[in-house]
Amino acid sequence: MASLSAEDEGKVLVDSEGKTIGIVTSVEENTAYVDPDAGITDAVLSALGRGTSDEGAIVVEGDLVETVTDAELRLGSTV
Secondary structure, rough: OOOOHHOOOOOOEEEOOOOEEEEEEEEOOOOEEEEEEEOOOHHHHHHHHOEOOOOOOEEHHHHHEEOOOOOEEEOOOOO
C-alpha cells in the first residue's frame, strides 16, 4: 500500500506490466483520480474494481498502488 499525496499529481499511473493507464489529476485522502488514456479499455476499469467520478476519472485508492516513483504510480499485480 502506498501513501498518496498532492505531490503525486501529474504522475503517470501504470499497471503491473508498465502499461500506461492515465495521468493522476488530483489526490484526496490517499485516493488518486486518474484521467484515463484515450485508449483505455473497459477491461482495465473492471480489473481495477473501481468506478469513475463524474468527470470520467478513474478512482484509485492507495492500497492498490504498489510503487511510487518520481514519475509514476505502479499498480500491484493483484489488481
